[in-house]
Amino acid sequence: MFLKEYISDVYNGVTSLLKGMRKTGYYFLHPKEIITEQYPDNRATLVLAERFKGEVVMPHDANNEHACTGCTACEIACPNGTIKVVTKFDITPEGKKKKAIDALVYHLELCTMCNLCVVACPSDAIKMAPTFEHSVFDRSKLTKILNKPASKIREGIE
Amino acid sequence: MYNQTEIIKDTTNLGPEGELIINMGPQHPATHGVLHLVVTLNGETIKKIEPHLGYIHRSIEKMCESLTYRQFIYVTSRMDYLSSHINNLGCALLIEKGMQIEVPERAKYIRVILSELTRIASHELWLGAMAMDLGAFTPFFYTFREREMITEIMEETCGARLTMNYIVPGGLMYDIHPDFQKKVKAFIKQFKEKVTEFEDLVTNNIIFQSRTKGIGILTAEDAISFGCTGPVARASGVSCDIRKLYPYDVYDKVEFDEVIETAGDSFARYIVRVKEMNQSIRIIEQLIDCIPEGDFVGKTKNVLKLPKGEFYTRVETARGELGVFVVSEGGANPYRIKFRSPGFSNLSALNHMAAGSKIGDLMATMGTLDLVIPDIDR
Numbered sequence: 001m002f003l004k005e006y007i008s009d010v011y012n013g014v015t016s017l018l019k020g021m022r023k024t025g026y027y028f029l030h031p032k033e034i035i036t037e038q039y040p041d042n043r044a045t046l047v048l049a050e051r052f053k054g055e056v057v058m059p060h061d062a063n064n065e066h067a068c069t070g071c072t073a074c075e076i077a078c079p080n081g082t083i084k085v086v087t088k089f090d091i092t093p094e095g096k097k098k099k100a101i102d103a104l105v106y107h108l109e110l111c112t113m114c115n116l117c118v119v120a121c122p123s124d125a126i127k128m129a130p131t132f133e134h135s136v137f138d139r140s141k142l143t144k145i146l147n148k149p150a151s152k153i154r155e156g157i158e
Numbered sequence: 159m160y161n162q163t164e165i166i167k168d169t170t171n172l173g174p175e176g177e178l179i180i181n182m183g184p185q186h187p188a189t190h191g192v193l194h195l196v197v198t199l200n201g202e203t204i205k206k207i208e209p210h211l212g213y214i215h216r217s218i219e220k221m222c223e224s225l226t227y228r229q230f231i232y233v234t235s236r237m238d239y240l241s242s243h244i245n246n247l248g249c250a251l252l253i254e255k256g257m258q259i260e261v262p263e264r265a266k267y268i269r270v271i272l273s274e275l276t277r278i279a280s281h282e283l284w285l286g287a288m289a290m291d292l293g294a295f296t297p298f299f300y301t302f303r304e305r306e307m308i309t310e311i312m313e314e315t316c317g318a319r320l321t322m323n324y325i326v327p328g329g330l331m332y333d334i335h336p337d338f339q340k341k342v343k344a345f346i347k348q349f350k351e352k353v354t355e356f357e358d359l360v361t362n363n364i365i366f367q368s369r370t371k372g373i374g375i376l377t378a379e380d381a382i383s384f385g386c387t388g389p390v391a392r393a394s395g396v397s398c399d400i401r402k403l404y405p406y407d408v409y410d411k412v413e414f415d416e417v418i419e420t421a422g423d424s425f426a427r428y429i430v431r432v433k434e435m436n437q438s439i440r441i442i443e444q445l446i447d448c449i450p451e452g453d454f455v456g457k458t459k460n461v462l463k464l465p466k467g468e469f470y471t472r473v474e475t476a477r478g479e480l481g482v483f484v485v486s487e488g489g490a491n492p493y494r495i496k497f498r499s500p501g502f503s504n505l506s507a508l509n510h511m512a513a514g515s516k517i518g519d520l521m522a523t524m525g526t527l528d529l530v531i532p533d534i535d536r
Contacts, residue, residue: 005425013364020359024296033302049310051317079229114232114323119331128317 052130053113056083056106058146059127065154066147068125070101077120082111100153108134108142162247177205180517184213188291188521191531193289195508202516207509213257215535224496227253227327227462235321236453237499238282238533241475243316244273246325248473248482251406253327255471256464262453262502265329266407271342271445272316274438279308280476280528281431288428288525289360292369297359304352307345311338327462329455344447346439353436361432370424374511377422385503388478389434390527393419393426397529400474412444427526463490477501477528501533 088102192213198206222230235242286301316324419426464486478500
């Protein structure tokens, strides 16, 4: 009785192992079914999802104009104090004072990519960009000013 | 300087009765995080296990008190990072319950589909890691292949692979990607083909079975008294699926079975999780073709303010019951917030389960608890 159990155990052990080995052997002989991507080599062809939350950017059009009114909705919505809006007063040709942004300071090192600022923005001035290679040698390089130098607010956005 | 040939007869590690105390962790590869277990051994037999916590404590509960109701949801992604979507859902459900916000049907359907996808992804990662703990390295790659499809779906629709933050009070942050349904169907097709591979590689493997069967037995009474939930309790025969008992969103409209095993050992916990993946696929199949048209987010006020009082909701994460308890004073921030995390209660049963067994069996017992350390510490 003991011998019978022992032999059946050995048989079961060998067959279950062979079954598993057949699966691994299958993939060994079919390298085309392997889906591993060789990351630094495939950089040129690497396409990330459109919505991937990599960093906050402010799109500018051809005339170097953006849509940010300086309402600080993003600053209020941010849970970590990542965004600081610095405003100034422009004087329009009619002699009126108009509020505009001086700088939209963005601390990438504090950002958790929660997307709350983008949702809060009433004029769709900021969006998330699908970039991910953010490593730098100095932490201060991660503090960015999102509006480009000498950029203006687009006409018709209040 | 010490003499290399001399045997050190240092007895400081030995307890009163010849006990040996071994520190497992906080940097042990099999604890999958910074869990520190102080294991008291008598020879090779475990006498006592004392978990030491606090290595990854970030005071998430306190942090949430300084954030508004809209903002604090994203922090909960960092608790149990493998079921972050379900954590977010629990918090959103609490705010919706407290403020009586109407959620559109479309949002409810998508929430449930994404929750189940998260559950499959979590169980697959667990399956690979568990097999790796027991010495089988290959299943890790096979499970990650299917998990990768889910993370790609998440990346496309939610914008992130792990910490999604896709749920806002009242619905979803934005609508699903146009390719969402197509990709989920492709995933279901591939999963059904490839799930047999796990059975060949792991479930039917005689080494795996003899290492997990009869190891770390937890009876139903103990599971209840330790407060275990999720697959750990269901493997002991305790019916505790929140999706069945207290259905939220559209779980009352779908048909699925609550997977219950009665053996209570490590292998039963393994079987429960594998069967749960199939049930999750069943739920997704029922919902994916009938996502209703309409808004993806309901109308909410700009500043959310919960009425004065105490609120509690629970959701079924991949590890068990997540409870969210909020005390509100009527302001824009919660006065006090408390998370009842499944990992903490499940870990408390480890001493009871592993005491008396050999130290090699500790891995098989702890692996099937599916511990995520940031969830335990918060």
